[in-house]
Amino acid sequence: MNSPITGTAAGVPFTALPPSGVEGPAPLIVTWHMLDAPRSDPAFAAALPMHGLPAWRVHLGMPMCGARMVDGRPDAVVELIQKDPLMSFLYPFARQAFAEFPAALASLREQLPVDDGPIGVLGASLGGAVALRVLTETDTPIFAGALVNAAIRMRSVVALFPGYSYDAESEKAVDSLDFLPKAGVVADRAPVLVVSGELDHADLRQDALTFADALGERGELLSIPDLAHPLADEPGIEPAPQRPRTREVDAGLTDWFRRRLADR
Numbered sequence: 001m002n003s004p005i006t007g008t009a010a011g012v013p014f015t016a017l018p019p020s021g022v023e024g025p026a027p028l029i030v031t032w033h034m035l036d037a038p039r040s041d042p043a044f045a046a047a048l049p050m051h052g053l054p055a056w057r058v059h060l061g062m063p064m065c066g067a068r069m070v071d072g073r074p075d076a077v078v079e080l081i082q083k084d085p086l087m088s089f090l091y092p093f094a095r096q097a098f099a100e101f102p103a104a105l106a107s108l109r110e111q112l113p114v115d116d117g118p119i120g121v122l123g124a125s126l127g128g129a130v131a132l133r134v135l136t137e138t139d140t141p142i143f144a145g146a147l148v149n150a151a152i153r154m155r156s157v158v159a160l161f162p163g164y165s166y167d168a169e170s171e172k173a174v175d176s177l178d179f180l181p182k183a184g185v186v187a188d189r190a191p192v193l194v195v196s197g198e199l200d201h202a203d204l205r206q207d208a209l210t211f212a213d214a215l216g217e218r219g220e221l222l223s224i225p226d227l228a229h230p231l232a233d234e235p236g237i238e239p240a241p242q243r244p245r246t247r248e249v250d251a252g253l254t255d256w257f258r259r260r261l262a263d264r
Helices: 041-047 075-083 085-111 126-137 154-158 168-176 180-189 202-214 244-263
Strands: 005-009 012-017 028-032 056-060 119-124 142-148 192-197 219-224
Touching: 005 085, 012 041, 012 085, 028 085, 028 126, 041 056, 056 085, 075 085, 085 126, 085 154, 085 168, 119 126, 119 244, 126 142, 126 180, 142 180, 142 244, 154 168, 154 202, 180 202, 192 202, 192 244, 202 219, 219 244
Parallel strands: 028 056, 028 119, 119 142, 142 192, 192 219
Antiparallel strands: 005 012, 012 056
């Protein structure tokens, strides 16, 4: 099993896992981690390595996470959440990660022996909103997508912060990250696997079920019993052994992308 490769792509830290059984350029799958555990690219790579795939799995770091933490501590993120969970934290993090994607992808293609064909995308929790923006707002060719306990409807995430008060600006921001009405656009772009823990936050769980149904034949739902929102133990910054339920998620993702790669 090849060791992870770490680096930066247009300023974005990444952890890359080489393909299995491939000589020369191989397909590419790009991922964005959650901001619960695992909350860094190396920790996410350890939680969901998708070993055995004949494709590069490149896990990008989200803003102010992992190598980009301020002073190596999550305190700055906590301060942003306390200031305004939507407008200082959720919305700008998703917006920055999405804005960084085109240059990061171009840099990865220069640094790694990946082919120039369609890519796969995977996002977990807030990273799911980034993957969904790539699916709905870019023309990057994509052969398959996958979401894990994803922020499909940002209002459901904001509801986890009791008492949040919207104004005109935050209403516009939160609605821009509501992908339920965009399921048809996503379905036209690529087949998508929706992975949902049966113990995820109730609204996120319902969003996953509704979204998977709205995708029709282009969607597939994988429900994981006894899986809550996080995929790893705290603090979730360094690589850690897989949890048993996370191993089920990993197996489902590996099977999904293997099948989609065969049709690529």
